[in-house]
Amino acid sequence: MDYERIKEKLSILADAAKYDVSCSSSGSKRKNTTKGLGDSSGMGICHSYTEDGRCVSLLKILLTNHCIFDCAYCVTRKSNDIKRAAFKVQEVVDLTINFYRRNYIEGLFLSSGIFKDADYTMERLIQVAKKLRLEENFNGYIHLKSIPGASDELMREAGLYADRLSVNIEIPTKSGLKLLAPDKKHEDFIKPMEKVKNEIIQYKQESKLIRSTPKYAPAGQSTQMIVGASGESDRDIMYSATFFYKKYNMKRVYYSGYVPVTNDSRLPAMGSQVPLLRENRLYQTDWLLRFYEFDVRELLNEDNLNLDLEVDPKLSWALRNRHLFPVDINRVEKRLLLRVPGIGLKSVNKILHARKFRKLNWEHLKNIGIAMNRAKYFITCDSRDFEVKEPSSEYLKNVILGTSSGKFRKDISSQLSLF
Amino acid sequence: MEQQVVLSYDGSLEGFLSCVFATYEEKLKVADIFPPEKDLQELFSESREIITDPEKAKRVWSSLRKKTSSAGLRDIKYAFLSETNGIERQLLAMIRYIIAEDAAVDRDFSHPAVLKVAQVAKKVGREKHRMEAFIRFRLTRDAVYFAAIEPDFNVLPLIKTHFKSRYADQKWIIYDLRRNYGLAYDLKEVTFITLDLDPAIGISGAPEAFFHTSEISFQKLWNQYFTSTNIKSRANEKLHVQHLPKRYWKYLTEKNLPEK
Incomplete structure (x- = not known):
């Protein structure tokens, strides 16, 4: 192995792959039953964290950064003057295996620029996965990118070796896509998604009857949207996300704050700040939809096109719906308990268990670990002291902001001081 | 006033469970339980060394299992492996509480020992996960x-x-x-x-x-x-x-x- 040459390729092709934020390695069911290498039946593991605080779970690289497309937001676009490189199939296999054996990674996330055409590229990606599974007896996690426009036959084959497939929608609105990625068609993204969805449904049905049915993409599919590149609203983003969750049974939708990679009049200028706080609020909203039984229309609608940057979306919703509060922590049903600001999923479960034994008071709640600075205005418990004095929502919001701290607070106040 | 005793054991889970057994068998009022490395310098209390007896340990564990959820049993095991100062005292309080009550109370997080054991177990679980990662x-x-x-x-x-x-x-x-x-x-x-x-x-x-x-x-x-x-x-x-x-x-x- 020519380590120096591989190292150079690695630097180029890891650098180009890093804007894909998905690094999840959970949700698969691939057991190491053959005394081979690897097991991805449990939860995901982050083996390291980059200096920007993101999890490193998979070896995330492009097969090549040669690309025939010219999407404005993408660092790998045809017209960009950068160093190009390409891995050989065997090189990716060797890197994956040697990293995995040292417990650096959970598996491989392989994407690629599109060279020649969609099918040719997809075929190469599949070759890597196939080699890992069949020749190396590798049971670790494999995430392959579905190349927009790839044929149904190839998507079928990809799912037989990969744990997860994903195709990034990138731009949440059709008009934005037309402006920024004129070579790509909306249908090209949808087609592989549709195929993968149908294959997964079929696998689930068949495997009920025949247990030996070969696994098909057991960790499902995911997609990603760039935030802040095409002037879209939070409502646009979250309504698209909801559409993909429902229509294509997505396991995850990722939101990626746009990092300027080029000077293009259609896009935010180089050096403009990555919208990290906005991205964070979108993820919080995503969680509310998936785990807290919220409907997207409660959080974002005609009157609320964008999320409040100052407070989290649950608190923001609660401040708009004061008539539902306060709730009695010892009696309230789970559905509403989930909606109390400052009480997360784990605390909800602890409260539901604990209140079977005795009436809970402030002391209990504090020990259980709920965020009292937010929660106390929305609940009552086994105590005569209440914080519920009917102040206006605006006043309450300021009190909560005044008694808490947030890492993005500096950024917001500088934005607000403009007015 | 009844005399309190301090127990010492060999540091193993079985040894600890033998101590728990002894507290019932001899109706002991236990001030604390220590693994071997600790100096037993409790004033005003008698100290006793408990010999590990697998049979007795098994009896405690099986009566625990009847009334404890799998999550509760895991918490007990994990918290024990923490080797934290004073964890034996908390575990003893939790186990005695579970055995004393008719209902399953191992998830009663409003009980101080149950909550403490769960919190320590969480730390151990986190360390386990970190070792698998790092x-x-x-x-x-x-x-x-x-x-x-x-x-x-x-x-x-x-x-x-x-x-x-x-x-x-x-x-x-x-x-x-x-x-x-x-x-x-x-x-x-x-x-x-x-x-x-x-x-x-x-x-x-x-x-x-x-x-x-x-x-x-x-x-x-x-x-x-x-x-x-x-x-x-x-x-x-x-x-x-x-x-x-x-x-x-x-x-x-x-x-x-x-x-x-």
Whole structure:
């Protein structure tokens, strides 16, 4: 192995792959039953964290950064003057295996620029996965990118070796896509998604009857949207996300704050700040939809096109719906308990268990670990002291902001001081 | 006033459960329970050494199992492995509470001992997970993947299954330097071992006296990957350190390469 040459390729092709934020390695069911290498039946593991605080779970690289497309937001676009490189199939296999054996990674996330055409590229990606599974007896996690426009036959084959497939929608609105990625068609993204969805449904049905049915993409599919590149609203983003969750049974939708990679009049200028706080609020909203039984229309609608940057979306919703509060922590049903600001999923479960034994008071709640600075205005418990004095929502919001701290607070106040 | 006693035991879970048995059998009022390394300097109380009896331990455990959820049993085991000062006292209080009540109370987080045990168990669970994440194997000259660790808690028994099912086709050793014992897998079974290690083998790096010639190359490749996958314009030192506390950096290849 020519380590120096591989190292150079690695630097180029890891650098180009890093804007894909998905690094999840959970949700698969691939057991190491053959005394081979690897097991991805449990939860995901982050083996390291980059200096920007993101999890490193998979070896995330492009097969090549040669690309025939010219999407404005993408660092790998045809017209960009950068160093190009390409891995050989065997090189990716060797890197994956040697990293995995040292417990650096959970598996491989392989994407690629599109060279020649969609099918040719997809075929190469599949070759890597196939080699890992069949020749190396590798049971670790494999995430392959579905190349927009790839044929149904190839998507079928990809799912037989990969744990997860994903195709990034990138731009949440059709008009934005037309402006920024004129070579790509909306249908090209949808087609592989549709195929993968149908294959997964079929696998689930068949495997009920025949247990030996070969696994098909057991960790499902995911997609990603760039935030802040095409002037879209939070409502646009979250309504698209909801559409993909429902229509294509997505396991995850990722939101990626746009990092300027080029000077293009259609896009935010180089050096403009990555919208990290906005991205964070979108993820919080995503969680509310998936785990807290919220409907997207409660959080974002005609009157609320964008999320409040100052407070989290649950608190923001609660401040708009004061008539539902306060709730009695010892009696309230789970559905509403989930909606109390400052009480997360784990605390909800602890409260539901604990209140079977005795009436809970402030002391209990504090020990259980709920965020009292937010929660106390929305609940009552086994105590005569209440914080519920009917102040206006605006006043309450300021009190909560005044008694808490947030890492993005500096950024917001500088934005607000403009007015 | 009734005399309180302090119990000492051999440090094993069975030994601890034997102490629990003794508190019932002899109706003892227990002030505290200590593992062997501790000096028993409780004033005004009598001290007693409890001999480990597997039979008695089993009886305590099986009566616990009847009334405790699997999550509660796991918490008890995990919290015990924490080796935290005073955890035996909390465990005893929790176990006595469970046995005294008719209903299942092991998830009653409004009881101070139950909550404490759950909180300590959570810390141990976190350390277990961190070891599964941050252990870095290095390939030795005799083709064994070797990792040395110094975990805060005694987590080797908890990570055994994970590594066994994952690395089934390579020989490996994970060694706890702090507690001086390790796990060794020989392609068939995992056994507990004690080694006389040369300190020069270290926790990171790839000294040629011990490691395969390719080892340093893969460490450099990994380091390159780690550097290239970072997005500079999103730098977030605080989050980085929150996820990757500095006391774990000693394990990480990507944080310990002498020259880049």
